[in-house]
Amino acid sequence: MLLRAPLTQDHIDYLRKRGFLHPDESVRSSGKAGEGNMNVTLAVATDKRTIILKQSRPFVAKYPQVPAPPERTGIEYQYYQCLASQTDLAGYSPRIIAFDPDSWLLAMEFVEQGADYLKIYQQPDQFTEALAEDLLNYLKALHQLEVKAFPENQAMRALNHQHIFVLPFQEENGFDLDGIQPGLQPLSRMIKTDPALIAKVMQLGERYLSPGRQLIHGDFYPGSWLSSPGGLKIIDTEFAFLGDPEFDLAVMLAHLHLARVPENRLKSLLESYPLDEALLAAFTGIEILRRLFGLAQLPLDLSLEEKEIYAHHAIQLILHDAF
Structure with a gap:
């Protein structure tokens, strides 16, 4: 039906x-x-x-x-x-x-008066201290959860793997990036012609597909966060699997970067939830690049020059494993 x-x-x-x-x-x-x-x-x-x-x-x-x-x-x-x-x-x-x-x-x-946080890219002040605390409390509790058995979700991971770690880095991927923003297609060549970058991305993609240790949400970005009178709700969990908790936090950090949340706010998040910093930095960089040059675009209000700056920063995160 x-x-x-x-x-x-x-x-x-x-x-x-x-x-x-x-x-x-x-x-x-x-x-x-x-x-x-x-x-x-x-x-x-x-x-x-x-x-x-x-x-x-x-x-x-x-x-x-x-x-x-x-x-x-x-x-x-x-x-x-x-x-x-x-x-x-x-x-x-x-x-x-x-x-x-x-x-x-x-x-x-139905979550009454529920609204996602996709407007955060134009209104970074939506990322309040209270929201940051809520999101971190959720991730910490989730990643500490003892789950003896959960589906591998390999088919969804394979789909996500293609759109995060593979297609954005291919010369001929069929994406019409100039249709999204004139000049974005030639700009994307900066991540398609760097052998060191592509090798590191492939390595991280294999890590993503490998068995992990904690239950993770798998798509922890502002579209999966709902504000409501009853408090924060977390939805759209179909990408969940047993993986690296760094992946969830990295996705969150990547979107806060793209929303222009001040760096000092992001550093406070890192200090309050210490994880493998190298893995966290690399996953953050990859999420930024796939959102700039991949199929799943965001409602970003960024010029081409600003996107280039973000892309260079993301490459540094991946290759140098540090914020």
Whole structure:
């Protein structure tokens, strides 16, 4: 059963049959929920409540030409299940209502007045002391969690590996970067013609694909953080796996760099959560480069000259392993 908005009566009957809707619950409206990349995500308002339905397809919803493993909503469900009994973590997750593995369909509570932090790239003052503390508390608790078994999530990691460690560094990758910003395509050659850089990136890509030691979120960037009256919520966990905690913190740091959060704020984060500094620096640099020159672009308000400065800084992080 493939869902799309508006829901049909067949969709509604299916949802009732699978326990997503109560027998006496009537659907009043349904529509797209947010600007997600990976999945079809709908907000469904009933006469009793509003729920979020998230369904994966065998491709990326925003880029149908990119194949993606459909079991990713199952990974997200298992991630939330791991956190559900943990006092320090459960409150950061939306409440899960139901999961249907036959249709890879996940239902969760609608976070009232929830808003992601994608505006942080234009409004870096959104990164407050309170938000920084919340994010670090979440990562520390997550990375200390004892998880005996979790899916390898190898198919999603392979997809992410291609878009982080491989495609942005290939001369002929099919990306029309000049369509995003004139001059970005020739600028990208600076990371495609450096053998030392490419060798180091390949090495880090192998590290990313190797078995790790802690459960990590896998895509810990501002689009996965929701502000709400009930506090911070962390969503979109389909890239989760047992890996290096440095990867989560590096993704966070990379996006704060691109949002122009002051360096002294970033250094305070590093001091409060000490990890392998060399690995952290390298992963940070790679995330910056893939967001500048890869397929998954951000709403950045940066000139070409500023992007060049960021790219040089990212290369230094990768090759010299230091902030």
